[in-house]
Amino acid sequence: MAHRWINDLTAEDATPFSAYMNRRQIMAGLAGLGLGAIAAPAAALAPAGDLTPNSWEEITTYNNFYEFGTDKGDPARYADQLTTSPWSVTIDGMVDRPGAYDFATIMDRMTMEERIYRLRCVEAWSMVVPWNGFELADLLNLAGVQDGARFVAFETLNRPEEMPGLRSPILQWPYVEGLRLDEAMHPLTIMATGIYGKTIPNQNGAPMRLVVPWKYGYKSIKSVVRITLTDTQPPTSWNRYSSREYGFYSNVNPNVDHPRWSQAQERRIGGGLFSRKQPTLMFNGYEEEVAALYDGMDLAEYH
């Protein structure tokens, strides 16, 4: 059941290269003004409503994908080693038709859509990304979710020969994530296979990655090889590393502070050296669509 959610942005908004060029010119102009500008205190916050997508360069060179290294540039540097074809996703657990689903077969069966979403990292930066992909619900229905399933567990590829970051014990590998079933079936939740109409680059989670726009970016697990339906809450990588810092839900919430970063504001990538911060929106701006999922829950306790 695709097309259950309509962008508040249209394809016309995704004119990245001109917007990108403009921004570059502004930045160059700032540089020309000299370094005196550094002394000017940045006061006002930038507006949060701007949904101009980030440029291809921004989206594909500034990534957190620790399987390729912890530096933001490492994924773009090393991910070209990754073999993404052939690729299959094992869907198992409480489903009617468990098995290894070939990526090409999945692509044939799914309805592709463009979704222009905000992406909010827990490190207090953000982007707007024009994804191409399909609703996760459609994929789960392909496998047939059984009654009694309440959670969905995801797993990233674990292939040290091609993923140099896996040689460091930064996290317990493989990377795993999880959603409650209703979150997974929500029309906003997609599996992305493209950006700007092009095949998704390896550093962004090729060939197929989850996108849950109202949660911090680390929930949107990349290069998925396994999806398991369960009746118990699955472990998630960052929660396992530090449950105090990273909750299972990890909904974007400007009122619940993270011990390392204030979550009240964020910096949109692309603003250059003098970029102003902007206020972070509840559920990353998708409150209307998803708040009902958490009715009656203490969002500070279940952070």
Add this chain to the structure above:
Amino acid sequence: MTAWTWPNITDRPVNWLNAQLRRLPVWALYAAGGAWPAILLYMGATGGLGVEPITALEHELGKSALNLLVFGLAITPLRRFFGLNLMRFRRAIGVIAFAYVGFHLLVWLVLDVQSPALIWADIVKRPYVTVGMAGFLLLSPLAATSNNWSVRRLGAAAWRRLHRLVYPAVLVAALHFMILVKGFPVEPLIYLAVIVVLLLLRLDRRAVAWRAGGLPRPR
């Protein structure tokens, strides 16, 4: 034409190196040290530090400061174990390291946090910022007394005692690095290990001197 031979030095290549280093004026170090943040700032303003230059600049300066602090700690052991004499440059290295910490702090204040209300909140609430500030405060009196006048004023012994603050300061800096990274801190632990070794080398000078073949074995 005669074949090239070692320059006329009596024993080891390190002496040749020391001779070359004696020709390097200290101001050259200050010039290079001063140029680096300017280059970074220029790169940040023109796209050379990637699409998020604020954090990149903050990280580059923090890393440069830590590298110089570690290098400063290595100068005494390098002389003791390898005969490499960099003593002339030690003050400059310390002063430049402190300047980088200052720029690092300035980038944080002006470009990163931006709002004055959040500055104090971050200092008291974010352990890695608190620890970073402690490092800055520990280094401040050292930077302020890194001049001949202060050495004379304080007297060499008191001055040397004061400057032992660099040991806790570097440990604090390593701790700052360790608690700010996400995940298992591989790189910060390497830094910490190097720092601990460099500090341990100072612990028992007699044992060290013995290993170098100078003193009789301590008992």
